[in-house]
Amino acid sequence: MPDRTALIEEQIPGLRRFACALLRGNREAADDLVQDTLERALSHWNLRRNRGNLRGWLYTILYNRFLSDQHRVRRRGPHDALTEETELPGIDGGQHSVLEHRDLLRAFAALPEEQRAVLLLVGVEDLSYQEAARVLGVPIGTVMSRLSRGRERLRRSIHGELDEKSRHCSAALQRVK
Structure with a gap:
């Protein structure tokens, strides 16, 4: 059986994405x-169930640490590093693709x-609804409704921005004629 460090290292890329x-987008x-998540996981390794879901356990720790940090920020006020505008990653392709990617990230x-x-x-880490519910500490129905609402809100936001851009371009073209 692999040692705990090797088991945890396999999960780091997904934890970083999440x-x-x-x-x-604040990478630092x-x-x-x-790092806080990994330190906590290693220091509490003996509390983990031997055959439990390591991935879910790590995501739960990370999400709970995130919530704790957010509560602390709200109590003390925002820190500059958390409120500054983050740089959006660039992608290969034409300018249109870059703009669509930027709009998606902003939405x-x-x-x-x-x-x-x-x-x-x-959607990204490919957890089941049940695993996501455990990580977030909510019922599976809540996961399903948040997922549905989030997808719909993204869809409306993206299509709304695109519709507004096309109306603006259309109005500009009509003025040129």
């Missing part, structure tokens, strides 16, 4: 959150934290 998305804060970042977390766990 933390980065929760923290709206995400890395700190993952995703604008989602309520509960919807963002469910979309990340189910």
Whole structure:
């Protein structure tokens, strides 16, 4: 059986993605959150069920640490590193693809934290509804409704932005004629 360090190391890329998305692209804060999660997991390894779901356990620790940090920030006021505008990653392709990617990231970042977390766990990290419910500490029905609302809100946000852009372009073209 692999040692605990090897088991945990396999989960780090997914934990980083989840933390980065929760923290709206702030990679430094995400890395700190993952490090705190790993430290807590290693120090509480003996409390973990031997055959329990390691992945779910780690995501639960990370999400609970995130919530604790958010509560602390609300009590004390925002820290500069958490409120500064984050740089959006670039992608290959034409300018149109870059703009669509940017719009998607902004729409995703604008989602309520509960919807963002469910979309990340189910859509990106491929957790089942039941695993996501355990990680978030909510009933499975809540996961399903947050997922549905989050997807719909993303859809409306993206299509709304695209519709507004096309109306603006159309109006500009009519003025040119």
